[in-house]
Amino acid sequence: MTESTDTLTTTTVTAATDAEMRALGRRIAAEVRPGDLLILSGPLGAGKTTLTQGLGEGLNVRGPVTSPTFVISRVHPSLGGGPALVHVDAYRLGGAAELDDLDLDAGLDDSVTIVEWGEGVAEELSETRLEITIDRLPDDTRTVRLTGVGPRWSDAVPNAQ
Numbered sequence: 001m002t003e004s005t006d007t008l009t010t011t012t013v014t015a016a017t018d019a020e021m022r023a024l025g026r027r028i029a030a031e032v033r034p035g036d037l038l039i040l041s042g043p044l045g046a047g048k049t050t051l052t053q054g055l056g057e058g059l060n061v062r063g064p065v066t067s068p069t070f071v072i073s074r075v076h077p078s079l080g081g082g083p084a085l086v087h088v089d090a091y092r093l094g095g096a097a098e099l100d101d102l103d104l105d106a107g108l109d110d111s112v113t114i115v116e117w118g119e120g121v122a123e124e125l126s127e128t129r130l131e132i133t134i135d136r137l138p139d140d141t142r143t144v145r146l147t148g149v150g151p152r153w154s155d156a157v158p159n160a161q
């Protein structure tokens with residue numbers, strides 16, 4: 001079977017509470033492997049960092065995973081034998097050129113990299129990536145859309161139910 005690089009697979013789930021959002025992050029952690037790039041979109045307060053905290057728990061990396069105020073990129077080493085988590089907050093980045101300056105490429109193959117506010121700037125890091133978009137509803141529940149872009153995710157988008 002041939003796979004094309006523009007394969008898209010999407011799944012949508014609801015996270016009713018922040019605990020559910022963390023649990024979703026842990027379930028995604030069970031599906032990712034070194035070299036994976038995850039791009040998180042959604043407005044301030046959507047739950048991007050909350051999901052990343054669950055991802056960090058699931059990957060068993062050193063915490064805490066926080067919303068960085070000044071730090072743009074933080075490496076959370078594994079507490080076991082697994083990949084590190086590289087957590088990037090691109091909110092203050094001027095664009096793709098500044099993302100380049102972070103030299104993320106260097107660690108990309110060995111780590112799981114997740115970029116908050118990455119939409120429009122982080123796609124260039126990898127042609128295959130998991131794009132996660134969070135919508136906040138008036139009742140405070142969140143709708144999370146997971147879209148796998150490229151061959152890596154053609155059949156593998158986490159079944160987050």
Ligand SMILES: Nc1ncnc2c1ncn2[C@@H]1O[C@H](COP(=O)(O)OP(=O)(O)O)[C@@H](O)[C@H]1O
Pocket residue numbers: 015016017018019021042043044045046047048049050051067116140141142
């Ligand atoms: N269903 C939910 N999913 C995720 N976070 C929620 C939910 N309901 C309430 N929250 C709260 O919303 C806030 C989300 O903050 P955060 O994860 O830092 O967002 P972001 O990183 O997208 O700016 C947290 O205070 C969290 O407790």
Ligand SMILES: [Mg+2]
Pocket residue numbers: 048049067116
């Ligand atoms: Mg955040």
